[in-house]
Amino acid sequence: MKKHPAEHRFLRFVLPAKAFAAVKAGTKEWETACPCGHTQDYWDAGGVRAWASGTPTRLAFCPVCNKNTLQQVRRKTGVPEA
Numbered sequence: 001m002k003k004h005p006a007e008h009r010f011l012r013f014v015l016p017a018k019a020f021a022a023v024k025a026g027t028k029e030w031e032t033a034c035p036c037g038h039t040q041d042y043w044d045a046g047g048v049r050a051w052a053s054g055t056p057t058r059l060a061f062c063p064v065c066n067k068n069t070l071q072q073v074r075r076k077t078g079v080p081e082a
């Protein structure tokens with residue numbers, strides 16, 4: 001079984017399955033972009049976008065740089081956040 005980040009385990013614990021799926025779907029619209037150009041799914045990076053803080057960047061692990069880098073959080077569609 002795939003190991004989930006702590007944030008996701010917490011969500012699974014507190015949310016009904018449908019709500020968890022909704023949060024996951026919303027977060028899946030986002031990605032993180034490393035300064036090196038590598039992007040990854042925000043959800044897979046352990047992020048949760050449901051209760052957005054408005055923080056445009058986050059410290060996340062980049063497999064290309066092989067270290068934690070300050071990555072930009074952005075919508076995959078390129079549509080600016082409302």
Ligand SMILES: [Zn+2]
Pocket residue numbers: 034035036037038062063064065066069
């Ligand atoms: Zn990188």
